[in-house]
Amino acid sequence: MKRNNTLLAVTIAASLAWSASSCNNDTNTLPVATEVCDGVSTLEIDSVTTLITLRDNATPSAQPNSLFYGKDNKDSAKVEELSPVGSVPSSIHAFLVKKDNKLALFDTGNGSAKGGMLITRLDSVGFGPENIDYIILxxxxxxxxxxxxxGDSAVFSRATVYVPQVEFQYWETQSNSNGKLAMKTKEVYGDRMRLFSFTDTTALPLGIRAMAAIGHTPGHTVYGVSDFRLLIIGDLMHGYDLQRQDMNISPAYDVNPEQAADARKFFFNFASNKHCIVAGMHLPGNGVLVEVK
Ligand SMILES: [Zn+2]
Incomplete structure (x- = not known):
């Protein structure tokens, strides 16, 4: 399978550049999440940074084993063996980072029209969509x-929306419903949607750093917050309880399963070595792993 050498090089260069920094050296004092209410928890990342987890599902959700069977069902026997209960916990989360009196929201869930609870969850911690400064996808x-x-209106009235340029360019070429949604979102947000290149290390606010994690989609991106003490991993995992047992197992949603598996292994290794706190949009529970082993 053809590999995008440019993006891979960026990822490797980025990992080398940051190898000197550590995410969380003091593993004896692992942070503890505090549940604020159903679907919302808070976690202190450092003295000036708070992570707020926001579950978009009304209740915790799961994916059927069959989502992970792979091309021509090649992995079906393995998946059934590793996941005998028949399904894998997999909710949808968005994450709010509060830092320097600014609010950065990572992803936005399904939307209220499809039952998404994001706005309700934000309200439960005292924020409305107009309070969000940055949205990072x-x-x-x-x-x-x-x-x-x-509908045709922007939910977030002030926020600047940051999108990896290569991701946007991919959806420009797709005429399916997802491609149409991506283009409509750009039309509605106009100049408030900023496309950034992975090579622009100052593109994002609050010192947030982007790293290419291609595979799930051609512009899928992982973000480091507070010198990578927090790593936001997007959709590297759709069924953690299953995939942590074999990182080659991919859900049908991965556009390029081989690249997705490579990215999964790379970033879980990265997080383990650097003791990052990991937040994933489909991780079980509140979406956070305070320690990756
Ligand atoms: Zn997803």
């Missing part, structure tokens, strides 16, 4: 950008 699948629109 891991990729442009509907369960991540659906919450940006209410």
């Amino acid at each position: 891991t990729h442009m699948h509907g369960d991540h950008i659906g919450g940006l629109l209410d």
Whole structure:
């Protein structure tokens, strides 16, 4: 399978550049999430940074084993063996980072029209959509950008929306419903949607850094917050309980399963070595792993 050498090089260069920094050296004092209410928890990342987890599903959700069977069902026997209960916990989360009196929201869930609870969850911690300063997208699948629109209107009245340029360019070429949603979102947000290149290390606010994690989609992106103490991994995992047992297992949603598996292994290794706190949009529970082993 042809590999995007440019993006891979960026990823490797980025990892080398940051190898000197550590995410969380003090593993004896792992942070503890505090549940604020159903579907919402808070976690102190450092003295000036708070992570707020926002579950978009009304209740915790799961994916059927069959989502992970792979091309021509090649992995069906393995998946059934590793996941005998028949399904894998997999909710949808968005993450709010509060830092320097600014609010950065990572992804937006499905949107209220499809039952998304993001706005309700934000309200439960005292914020309205007008309070959000920045929205940073891991990729442009509907369960991540659906919450940006209410019909033909922008849900977030002030926020600047950051999108990896290569991700946007991919959806420009897709005429399916997801491609149409991505283009409509750009039309509605206009100049408030900023496309950034992975090579522009100052593109994002609050010192947030982007790293190419291609595979799930051609512009799928992982973000480092607070010197990578927090790693927001988007859709590297759709069924953690299953995929942590074999990272080659991919859900049908991965556009390029081989690249997705490579990215999964790379970033879980990265997070383990650097003791990052990991937040994933489809991880179980509140979406956070305070420690990756
Ligand atoms: Zn997703």
